[in-house]
Amino acid sequence: MKKNKWLSSLRAKVLLAYVVGVALSILLIVATAAAVIDRRDAAPSSATVAELAEELAGFIRFDERGLPVSLVDSDDELPSDQSQAWVFDSLKQEAAYRVLDASGKVVLSSAAGDAFWAASPAEAQARRSRFEFEHRGVLMRGATASVVHKGQTWYLQCAVSARFTQFMLGAFALPVMGKGILLFSLVLLVIFGACAFVTLKYTLKPLQRISDAAAEISPRSLDARLNTSTVPTEIAPLVESFNRVLDRLEQGYRTQREFLATAAHELKTPLALIRAQIELSTDNAGRAELLQDVAHMSRQVQQLLHLAEASEVQSRQLARVDLTALVEEAATYLERMAQALGVRFELPRTSAPVHWMADRCALFTLVKNLLENAVQHTPPGTLVSVEVSPRSLSVRDWGPGVPQDQLQMIFARFWRGAHRRDLGAGLGLAICQEIALAHGWTLAASRADPGLRIVLSRLDA
Structure with missing residues (x-):
């Protein structure tokens, strides 16, 4: 069954969580709004009027004789027309206040007058903290608060209609909504x-x-791989990259084991020949052949060591290397072999230094192997041409070349060309490839007609 990538996407899952959160948030808003509406529809409590009475009691202003004369905020010096009493004067059909002495006599009242209040004695109402009555068929809720001034007790009575209180609760619902929003956010x-x-x-x-x-x-x-079918889509490329790393690791591990097996085979044959020749020899006539086999075996061992060193990145020591001088040094090292085969080197005409960042020993081995490979494949009386630039190194021979379908094989380990004149193991160009990869360079071969051209290129130039 094919897996739906969208459903396994981490992005989709986070989006789904967001949608669920929004849906729950909407439900919470609806529930909060419903609670507010229910509160507005409910009958207001007389506790609200009692709180108002306690607050107004603190606003009573007395004259020099100690008698109440008005309501005004004690922190403000306002004229009488801007005092607290204006609210009650403007809403005399819905709210009223009055101040009574200890005997129940009204000494200060709002514009509503005595007609607003119930017919019950004021003194009796003054003794009750909360009370209710009707005015013109409208339910009024009242409350009484006491004030002591200069040793005399005064009673402030405040009454507000139930309908006006309900309206005010709705009008001042914003503070409640603010608290609700805060709670909603939490x-x-x-x-x-x-x-x-x-x-x-x-x-x-x-x-x-x-x-x-x-x-x-x-x-x-190493053949085990991580399963990508259960991971989120965004993580799958990382897991797949890890699997590709495992592929390369497995391939390298198998190549290493094959290399060791092949190397052991290559070393075993010369040793067996040496042993057989020594056992069968009765005089010194075969000494030269023995020395030749020993030299061949030593060369193979040395190439194996070079190949192992080229594969170890941590063994490199990078420095500025004069490539022109290094090419001349490698050509001088191979001059005797080239003369014996009738081959001449055509080196760069300029002696100006061309610097590359490289491990000098590794780069010398690479250049030497390229020149040696060219010498081994070019006919007597021809040239091995070398070109040097800040970006590349090119080595060309004038031999028969390599067929187009075999160009990709010349850097493989133990591959040997048909026209090679020495008895090498086919590791020279493989060592060059390992050194190039370790430095981050590229090594490519192409037909030169006649001959073969191998170009070493720097990617960081």
Whole structure:
């Protein structure tokens, strides 16, 4: 069954968590709005009027004789027409206040007058903290608050219609809504946090399983691969890259084992020949052949050592190397062999230094092997041409070349051309390739008609 990548996407899961959070948030808003509407529809409590009476009691202003004369904020010096009493004067059908002495006599009242209040004695009402009455068929809720001034007790009575109180609750619902929004934000954070926690918990489970599977991979189980079918789509490329790394690691491990097996085989044959010749020889007549076999074996061992060193990146010591001087040094090293085969070197005409950042020993081995390979394949009386630039090094011979379909094989280990004149193991160009890769360079071969051209290129130039 084909896996739906969208459903396994981490982005989709986070989006889904967001949608769930928004949906829950909408439900919370609806519930909050419903609660507010229910509160507005409910009958207002007389506790609100009692709080108002207590507040107004603190606004009573007394004259020099100690008698109440008006209501005004004690922190403000306002004229009488801007005092607290204006609200009651403007809403005399809905709200009223009055101040009574200890005997129940009204000494100060709002514009509504005595007609606003119930017919029950004021003194009796003054003794009650909360009371109710009707005025013109409208329910009024009242409350009494006491004030002591200069040893005398005064009673402030405040009454507000139930309908006006209900209206004010609706009008001043914004503070309540502000608290509701704050509470909503906190709840929203909790909801989103819970959704994110649950989402990440179940999303990261496949990553944990993959981590455990990767920890179990060993040299004996390099063929194991991590499963990408259960991981999020965004993480799948990383897992696939890791699997490709395992592919390369497995290939390198197998190549190394094949290399060791082949090297052992290549070393075994000369040793067997030497042993057989020594056992069968009765005089010194075969000494020269023995020395030749020993030299051949030593060369193979040396090439194997070079190949092992070229594969070890940590063994390199980079420095500025004069490539022109190094080419001349390698040509001088191979001059005797070239003269014996009737081949001449055509080196760069300029002696100006061309510097490359490289391990000098490794670069010398690379150049030497390229020149030696060209010498071994070019006919007597011809040239091996070398060109040097800040970006590349080119070596060309004038031999029969390599067929087009075999050009990709010349850098393979133990591959030998049909026209080679020496008895090498076919590791020279493989060593060159390893050195080039270790430095981040490229090595490519092409037909020169006649001959073969091998170009070493720097990618960082």
